[in-house]
Structure formats: C-alpha cells, structure tokens
Amino acid sequence: MTGLNLRLPSPLTEVRDGRLDAKGIRLYLKRDDLIHPEFPGNKWRKLKYNLNAATKVGHSRLLTFGGAYSNHVRAVAAAGKHFGFETIGVIRGEEHSPLNPSLGYAVDCGMALTYMDRETYRHKDDSDVIERLGTEFGRFYLIPEGGSNALALPGCAELIEEITVDFDVICCACGTGGTLAGIASALRRDQHAKGFAVLKGAGFLVDNVRELQEQAFGHSDDGWSIELGYHFGGYAKADQVLRLFIADFESRFGLKLDWIYEAKMMYGLMDLIDHDRFKAGTSIVALIS
Numbered sequence: 531m532t533g534l535n536l537r538l539p540s541p542l543t544e545v546r547d548g549r550l551d552a553k554g555i556r557l558y559l560k561r562d563d564l565i566h567p568e569f570p571g572n573k574w575r576k577l578k579y580n581l582n583a584a585t586k587v588g589h590s591r592l593l594t595f596g597g598a599y600s601n602h603v604r605a606v607a608a609a610g611k612h613f614g615f616e617t618i619g620v621i622r623g624e625e626h627s628p629l630n631p632s633l634g635y636a637v638d639c640g641m642a643l644t645y646m647d648r649e650t651y652r653h654k655d656d657s658d659v660i661e662r663l664g665t666e667f668g669r670f671y672l673i674p675e676g677g678s679n680a681l682a683l684p685g686c687a688e689l690i691e692e693i694t695v696d697f698d699v700i701c702c703a704c705g706t707g708g709t710l711a712g713i714a715s716a717l718r719r720d721q722h723a724k725g726f727a728v729l730k731g732a733g734f735l736v737d738n739v740r741e742l743q744e745q746a747f748g749h750s751d752d753g754w755s756i757e758l759g760y761h762f763g764g765y766a767k768a769d770q771v772l773r774l775f776i777a778d779f780e781s782r783f784g785l786k787l788d789w790i791y792e793a794k795m796m797y798g799l800m801d802l803i804d805h806d807r808f809k810a811g812t813s814i815v816a817l818i819s
C-alpha cells in the first residue's frame with residue numbers, strides 16, 4: 531500500500547495524573563487516531579488486508595454497509611480514492627438531503643451511495659440480498675458493516691507489536707468487536723484485553739468476538755472481556771455526565787475524546803480504576819482509535 535502517508539507506528543504517550551499515581555496505575559494512550567486524517571480510528575488497520583485480498587483476486591469494486599454517520603463507510607470511500615477502487619456504500623435507512631458531512635465526504639471521494647430500508651438492512655448478510663446488489667452493481671468485493679471480518683483481525687493485531695512499553699491490560703471501545711478480537715489474539719498469556727461496549731444490550735458481542743477469532747485463526751482465546759455497563763444509553767447517545775467527563779479530560783490532557791466511542795471507554799476505564807479493579811502496579815494501554 532503506497533501513496534499514503536500513514537503515521538505508523540502510531541504514537542504512544544503516557545498520561546500523568548494524581549488519581550492514577552494514587553492507585554499505582556500507569557496509563558498510556560495508543561494514538562491510532564493520528565494514523566491518518568481520512569481513516570478515522572482503527573478503520574485503516576481493519577481495511578489493510580481486505581484491500582490486499584481484493585486486489586489479489588482482481589476486484590476493482592468494493593461494496594460495504596453502514597449507518598449514515600459510519601466512520602467505516604468514510605474509510606472505505608477514502609481507500610477507494612487513494613487506491614483506485616470503485617466504491618459503493620449501502621446506507622441504512624432513507625436518503626436525507628443535503629447529505630451529512632460523513633456521506634458528503636464519501637461522495638466527494640467518488641463513492642456511489644444507495645439506501646436500504648431498515649427491514650432489508652437487518653438481512654443484509656443474506657445471500658439473496660447480496661445477489662440482488664450484485665445484479666444492480668456488478669461484481670464486487672464485500673466488506674461487512676464496520677469492516678469487521680476475518681481479514682480485519684491481523685491488521686488490528688499488528689498494533690500490539692508497536693507498543694514499546696511492557697503492559698498488563700489494553701483497553702478499546704467496542705462497536706462490532708473486531709478490534710478487540712484482533713488485539714486480544716496478539717497478547718501474551720499474562721496480558722488481558724478489555725473492551726467497552728458503546729451499544730446498549732451488547733451481550734452478543736462476546737459471541738461476535740469469539741466467532742471472528744475462530745474465522746481468522748481457527749481458534750478463539752480467552753484473554754479478553756467486555757464491559758457492558760458504560761454505553762450511556764446506547765450507540766451515539768450521551769448524557770451530561772459523559773459531556774462533563776470529555777471536557778474535564780480535555781482540560782487535563784489536551785485531548786478531546788470522540789464521544790461515540792473513546793469517551794465511553796475512557797470513562798469506564800477511569801471508573802474501574804477508581805473502584806480498585808486493577809491492582810497497584812498495573813500498566814494499562816488505552817487505544818484511542
């Protein structure tokens with residue numbers, strides 16, 4: 531993959547704070563948000579091996595799914611522009627005009643958008659729905675919603691080797707669980723990956739993560755867990771507590787956390803630290819995607 535100036539390895543910075551010192555915790559931020567402005571978050575890592583695979587089997591067209599604010603749809607559109615793929619975004623729900631900034635950006639990158647009613651969207655992985663899309667758009671390489679498939683995991687796993695400090699726990703926000711599945715697979719036996727679900731009622735994520743690991747590596751591992759209690763009402767929901775946390779974090783550390791994902795993880799992590807869920811001496815990496 532050339533022609534793109536990616537900041538890899540992404541920077542690792544230590545967070546210094548009296549509350550952490552008091553608990554004997556070391557906290558580092560792995561700044562994946564700085565990899566590239568057009569590939570928000572972990573989306574570059576998840577796409578990398580998918581783009582290689584698409585090229586290898588001679589596909590020139592990528593098709594993917596997402597909500598109207600999907601970071602993943604943006605990233606696929608950007609990948610199409612940079613690497614010369616045609617791209618099709620299948621968007622959940624009705625068309626809204628004017629386009630929101632995410633979809634406007636996708637169209638500017640050359641992505642063709644099509645809209646799918648919510649009922650059909652629920653069955654978007656069924657073969658008859660995929661076949662119909664094939665009739666409409668021609669042959670394509672399919673990337674699932676959120677970019678989380680077997681090929682997404684090795685890309686995420688690579689971030690573990692980039693971390694130059696010894697750590698015990700790595701934390702990430704979970705949408706589909708693909709990132710968690712990937713990073714957990716690269717840990718030593720004595721390390722642990724902790725995901726923070728940003729969706730309400732996300733117990734299904736446990737099966738998702740296990741299944742993705744099985745598809746990618748032929749087996750799953752158990753060096754990970756998911757916190758389900760920090761969703762703040764559900765996907766893209768927030769309240770005053772979360773907003774104040776974001777403002778406080780920014781004033782202390784100069785980093786404005788993304789409220790859909792990273793703020794929920796960081797709030798949850800600080801809460802667990804506060805409640806002595808990690809023993810003194812624990813070294814933690816928080817993934818900022």
Ligand SMILES: *Cc1c(COP(=O)(O)O)cnc(C)c1O
Pocket residue numbers: 570571572573601602676678703704705706707708709710788791792819
């Ligand atoms: C997509 C995304 C996530 C969630 O990743 P999953 O692999 O779907 O769990 C977390 N943070 C940010 C910023 C994202 O864009």
